[in-house]
Amino acid sequence: MLYRWTRDLHLYFGLFISPFLLLFAASVFFLNHAKIVPDKWLSVETFQNVQIPEAIERAQGKDAIGCAQAILEQVRITGEIGFTRFVKQTRHFVFPVSKPGVETTVDVDIDARAATVSRRPTSIWEAFGYLHKMPGPHNVAIRGNWLGTRVWRWFADATIYLTLFITISGIYLWWALKAERRIGLVLLSAGIVTFVALIYVVIR
Amino acid sequence: MSSSAKPRPNAGTALFEKWNRKLHFYLGLYFLFFLWLFSLTGLLLNHGQWPISMAANARKETRYERPIDLPAGATDLDRVRDLMRQLNLRGEIDLPAVQQEPGRLTFGVSRPSDASQVRVDLNTRLASIQHFDNSALATFRIFHTFSGSRYNQPASQRDWVATSMWVIAMDALAAGLIAMVLGSYYMWWRLKPKRQLGFIILAAGYAACAWFFMGLG
Numbered sequence: 001m002l003y004r005w006t007r008d009l010h011l012y013f014g015l016f017i018s019p020f021l022l023l024f025a026a027s028v029f030f031l032n033h034a035k036i037v038p039d040k041w042l043s044v045e046t047f048q049n050v051q052i053p054e055a056i057e058r059a060q061g062k063d064a065i066g067c068a069q070a071i072l073e074q075v076r077i078t079g080e081i082g083f084t085r086f087v088k089q090t091r092h093f094v095f096p097v098s099k100p101g102v103e104t105t106v107d108v109d110i111d112a113r114a115a116t117v118s119r120r121p122t123s124i125w126e127a128f129g130y131l132h133k134m135p136g137p138h139n140v141a142i143r144g145n146w147l148g149t150r151v152w153r154w155f156a157d158a159t160i161y162l163t164l165f166i167t168i169s170g171i172y173l174w175w176a177l178k179a180e181r182r183i184g185l186v187l188l189s190a191g192i193v194t195f196v197a198l199i200y201v202v203i204r
Numbered sequence: 205m206s207s208s209a210k211p212r213p214n215a216g217t218a219l220f221e222k223w224n225r226k227l228h229f230y231l232g233l234y235f236l237f238f239l240w241l242f243s244l245t246g247l248l249l250n251h252g253q254w255p256i257s258m259a260a261n262a263r264k265e266t267r268y269e270r271p272i273d274l275p276a277g278a279t280d281l282d283r284v285r286d287l288m289r290q291l292n293l294r295g296e297i298d299l300p301a302v303q304q305e306p307g308r309l310t311f312g313v314s315r316p317s318d319a320s321q322v323r324v325d326l327n328t329r330l331a332s333i334q335h336f337d338n339s340a341l342a343t344f345r346i347f348h349t350f351s352g353s354r355y356n357q358p359a360s361q362r363d364w365v366a367t368s369m370w371v372i373a374m375d376a377l378a379a380g381l382i383a384m385v386l387g388s389y390y391m392w393w394r395l396k397p398k399r400q401l402g403f404i405i406l407a408a409g410y411a412a413c414a415w416f417f418m419g420l421g
Contacts, residue, residue: 008398011388011392011395011398011402012401012402012405014385014388015388015392015402015405015406015409016405016406016408016409017409018385018388018389018406018409019406019409019410019412019413019414020409020413021381021385022381022382022385023413024381025377025378025379025381025382025385026378026382028374028375028377028378029375029378030355031351031355032351032353032371032374032375033353034355035355035358036355036356036358037358038356100416100417101417124417126355127417129355131416135250136249136250137248137249137250137252137257137345138252140252140253143252148416152416153250155412155416156246156250157247157250160243160244160246160247163239163243164240164243167232167236167239167240167243170229170232171233171236173229174229174232174233177229180226180229183230184229184230184233187230187233187234188233188234188236190234191233191234191235191236191237191238192237194234194373195237195238195241198369198370198373199347201366201369202315202316202317202347202350202366202367202369202370203315203316203317203343
């Protein structure tokens, strides 16, 4: 009974997360080996008469994200705001916005009430890489300022928890195959030795 | 599952099925600890607000100065390698994207366990080192991203053999995972009673994944 349930859950959970596993695995090759030039904007558009939120010059953290979101609505852009920056000398409010498939920079001239939007479409591989890295460890206080990122975080977490379940249930299912125990133990040991040796080489 | 559930395969198919099944758990067992490392560190990276993640951010900083001999070499990278040998530093080299100031050499050296920022005054032959020792938890977490290369910084490249070895391990894990997933599709498809429910679940997984590209993109 336990074996049958474990085998079925191993199968069905595995099938559900398999596209996510393929995404995370395939994007490893992009993240480890690809090179792109990130500042080649394909389109630049200027929006006039932009309503500037109050106190945008002094806004910090989540307040600054709120100001950026108010501007995003006016220039009809959605995505995760990476950070915000107010340039005192030029009185410009600048922030990058990203989502799978496109990277955008919004540069708001506060006095002219104009927003310049520069866009760069990304390849599917870069979109894979983007999702692999989201939400990530940076700017924790403001990360998840877009619904898409919050939903993706949930799926990314689910993929991890189910992967952990699948590995543990996989050990149980393997151990039930008596004829495969010896070779399995050899491979498990070889994996542990490789793992420990590599860690040692990198940190010694 | 009963043997009547699937059609009897020919010898070639039977051999493929036998080894596809074996490969599935052989790869799983070999890569088990790598998979656990990347899964657990993935959680830490995605949840910077967790107390355990914040604890990992703490690192010990020390500053010191060392006299050096003028570094030998035709390029900045060669000179940095010579300086690292003199200063007994190991790790992945990070050279600034901008031109070095005349009479100065500035670089970073990092590995999961520690990192150093080095500023060398070639006229006074003095190196100022700002060294950071990472906690065990931070070291563990950094392994997830330790590739020595940033895809959006074309000038960055791997220059330490240990990083290259770790990247090979990352690539091998990724290739192994892809092989396991594709092999598992075949094993599932051969289980006729599981096809219908399996198909619904697989389609739900692909639909959810595709939504992040088409729905959000």
